[in-house]
Structures are given as structure tokens and as C-alpha cells.
Amino acid sequence: MDRHVRAQPRLGHRQGRHQHDQHAADPTVLYTCSNAELGCTGPQTDVAVRQALNVAIDRGTIKEKAFVGLTGDISPTFALLPRDQKWVADPANEVSPQSPDAAAAGQILEAAGYTKGSDGFYGKDGTPIELSLISVDGWTDYNDAAKLISEEAAEAGIKVTASTVQWQEFSDARQTGQYQLIMGGVIGTSVADPFQIYKDWFTGESTSQVGQEVPTGRWNFSRYDNPVVNEAVAAAAATNDEAVKKEAYAKVQTEIVRDLPYIPLVINATQTFYNSKDYTGWPTEDDLYAFPPAWGSVAAGYILQHLEPVK
Numbered sequence: 001m002d003r004h005v006r007a008q009p010r011l012g013h014r015q016g017r018h019q020h021d022q023h024a025a026d027p028t029v030l031y032t033c034s035n036a037e038l039g040c041t042g043p044q045t046d047v048a049v050r051q052a053l054n055v056a057i058d059r060g061t062i063k064e065k066a067f068v069g070l071t072g073d074i075s076p077t078f079a080l081l082p083r084d085q086k087w088v089a090d091p092a093n094e095v096s097p098q099s100p101d102a103a104a105a106g107q108i109l110e111a112a113g114y115t116k117g118s119d120g121f122y123g124k125d126g127t128p129i130e131l132s133l134i135s136v137d138g139w140t141d142y143n144d145a146a147k148l149i150s151e152e153a154a155e156a157g158i159k160v161t162a163s164t165v166q167w168q169e170f171s172d173a174r175q176t177g178q179y180q181l182i183m184g185g186v187i188g189t190s191v192a193d194p195f196q197i198y199k200d201w202f203t204g205e206s207t208s209q210v211g212q213e214v215p216t217g218r219w220n221f222s223r224y225d226n227p228v229v230n231e232a233v234a235a236a237a238a239t240n241d242e243a244v245k246k247e248a249y250a251k252v253q254t255e256i257v258r259d260l261p262y263i264p265l266v267i268n269a270t271q272t273f274y275n276s277k278d279y280t281g282w283p284t285e286d287d288l289y290a291f292p293p294a295w296g297s298v299a300a301g302y303i304l305q306h307l308e309p310v311k
Helices: 047-056 059-065 100-109 140-155 165-177 193-200 228-239 242-257 297-304
Strands: 020-031 122-124 130-136 160-165 181-185 260-274
Touching: 020 140, 047 100, 047 140, 047 260, 059 140, 059 260, 122 130, 130 165, 140 160, 140 181, 160 165, 160 242, 165 181, 193 228, 193 242, 228 242
Parallel strands: 130 160, 130 181
Antiparallel strands: 020 181, 020 260
16 A cells, blocks of 8 residues: 555654654645557546646645645646755746636637537537546545545536545556546655656656556556656666756656646645654754654664664
8 A cells, every 4th residue: 555655653652752743745646547549548638638627726725625734835847845946947847836727727628629518518529528536435635635626627617526436446447547537646755856756657668558557666557658758767867967867857847747647736744753752863844864754664774873862
């Protein structure tokens, strides 16, 4: 289960100075099965539909109502801000729009040949845009966000039907590409560099034909396969030169901000609880020398080196 990006370690019962910090974790997005060439079906395979939905979403309301104000602003570049600020090539792409723009959504669809019917919803050639959005039953914040997205999309003339499914159905759908929209998370790393996300979530080598499972250890559930992105990620992998990497990332960002195979929603948060009664030196929001959640086992040994007994 990859929802560790939202897990919260439990407090122990030992008496002492219980404290907690909140940290940006990983992106929460709409997965879209985007690539018709690899077998995706549905209106979301049209980039204009994805672009329209992107500007129709009210991220500010979703942050407050579905995630009770605990999430952060997301970048369509998938750089985790402020950590990865230096990798954002175009300041215009720093943060996804926080307020909805139904008029802009309509303009995007109309430019792509869609017309609004008497029912207030857009379609083309007599076929309405009808999208299915699933989230896992019991993931209440995701379920609430999906309902809000459905309502916000309707305001822009896009019909989105939100429903919940069991974990296994969710997992099977995204692994095989047999879905239209899914509420899900994008897993990155604790390293201040978006490379891993670009490689595992956006390259052709990290996906497969619809009906076949995504390669083990890779996460490109959208079936996105863009030669420009593939080449740029390979160039970044072949260098330690920061300037060369920035140039490669700029190419990646131009493509994925336009194509939106994953529609960005929020940066989800995770909380870390610690007890400073006996030991000090824990990572804090003011001194975040390591990513501290208990499930981040790679950092645990590093954190232990920094702890000092209280004298």
C-alpha cells in the first residue's frame, strides 16, 4: 500500500515533551489514462479536456474542505516546493492555479471543437464529455476531494462522476490502465531533486500498454510516453552538471505542464511526532536536516547520529 505519503506515526504513552512538526510530503494528483496510442480510452485522452479540467479545479477549496488546511501548494513541474525551487525553469509554472476559471476551461474546450449542449455540458460530434473518477473507499480526504472536483468540473461544463472502490480494484485499475481518472499520490524521494519523479512517472520506459501491468518499481500509470521527455530525462541521468540538468528539466517541465498526464492538486503533508524529554537534536521545521517521519527508514540512522541525551 503506497499511501505512506499520508501516514502519521502514533504518539507513545511515555510521559514527556511530546512535540510534532508538519512537513510537505508528496504530490496528490488526478491520474489520467492519457495515451490513446497505448490503449487508453475516454475523453481524458484529449489534452484539451485535461487542460480544461486543470483550470476548472478550485484547489483552494479542496485544500480547506478536503484536507482541512494541512496541504501545500503544488507545482505543475512536480518540483517539491520550496525544497526544489532551483529546478523550476519558468516562474509562471511555479504553482498550479488555486482558484477555478470556468470561462478559461470553456475557451480551451471550444478552441478544441467542443460545444456546450442545452444541459450545460460540453461535448463533440454529439458525444458528451463524461468522465469517471474513482478513489479508494475509506480514504475520506481523497473521497471528499473527488466530490469537490466533480462539482467544480460541472460549473465549467465538464461532467465528472465520482465514486469509491475497494483498494484492490483501485490497484488493478491503475496498474492495467483501465480507468479514466483516479485520485492518487505521486511518490518521490527525500532528495532535493525531481529526477526520480520524472524518470519513474513520466518516461516511456516506466509504463506499458493498457492491459499490461506497469513495470515493477515504476509508476507511470498515465501511460504517458513523450520522446522529448524521454530524451531529456536520459540527458539528466547522464550528468552531474547542474546547468545541464536544469536545461533538461526545463524541457521536461514544458512538456508535462502542457500535457498534464497527472493533473496536480495539492502537496500532501505528513506529521512527525517526537519526545524531547530524554533526547534532543530531532529534525524540526526550523532545522530540517533529514526527512523525519517514522516510515522514512532511510533517514532513521542519520537522525540517530544527531540525537544527544538531555543532561
